[in-house]
Amino acid sequence: MVHRDVASRNILLINGNKAKLSDFGLCCHCDESFTYRASLQKRFPLKWLPIEALVDRIFSEKSDVWSFGVLCYEVFTYGTVPYPAMTNVEMLEFLQAGNRLEKPALAPDAIYDLMLDCWKRDPAERPSFSVIGGVLRGMLENETAEYGYLKLDLRCSDI
Numbered sequence: 148m149v150h151r152d153v154a155s156r157n158i159l160l161i162n163g164n165k166a167k168l169s170d171f172g173l174c175c176h177c178d179e180s181f182t183y184r185a186s187l188q189k190r191f192p193l194k195w196l197p198i199e200a201l202v203d204r205i206f207s208e209k210s211d212v213w214s215f216g217v218l219c220y221e222v223f224t225y226g227t228v229p230y231p232a233m234t235n236v237e238m239l240e241f242l243q244a245g246n247r248l249e250k251p252a253l254a255p256d257a258i259y260d261l262m263l264d265c266w267k268r269d270p271a272e273r274p275s276f277s278v279i280g281g282v283l284r285g286m287l288e289n290e291t292a293e294y295g296y297l298k299l300d301l302r303c304s305d306i
Contacts, residue, residue, distance in 0.1 A: 152195070154214065155218055155226060158218070192214075193238070194228065194229045194230050194238060195213075195214045195229070196213070196214065197213035197214075197266075198242050198243060201239050201242075202239070207270060208276065209270035209271070209273045209275075210270065212274060213265055213266055213270075215276070215279065216262040216264075216265025216266050217229050217248070219254070219265075223251035223252075223254040223258065224251045229248055230248070247262075247263060247266045248262075250262075257286055261274075
């Protein structure tokens with residue numbers, strides 16, 4: 148399954164300080180190549196999409212990973228809409244030229260590095276969500292090690 152609308156507007160906060168992804172209106176099943184080619188009939192959140200989705204309408208887990216990077220940008224800018232001064236055409240040209248969103252002032256370098264990994268041009272070079280989860284757990288463990296917290300051992304059933 149590919150969500151195709153990973154963005155802060157679709158995150159629900161529930162009991163126990165858990166965040167869950169919602170709004171599955173654009174969600175779709177992938178083919179055997181784990182990709183999905185969209186028709187021209189749907190409206191998409193363009194500022195959250197990777198180049199391959201903008202140009203060729205190709206979606207995969209890795210396109211959702213790109214969107215997760217934009218979600219991180221939203222979080223560390225207190226909900227700022229990405230590329231606020233650019234038209235959709237300008238944004239696509241900006242991305243195709245190899246440019247990416249700037250590091251939010253409040254984002255630690257490690258988080259911005261993760262965001263940049265999510266925004267790699269080649270989808271195969273982007274991390275998977277399971278790798279992203281491991282990176283984030285590692286960051287949290289490193290940040291809290293001096294306080295003596297236990298190591299995180301989250302499983303999918305806990306999420």
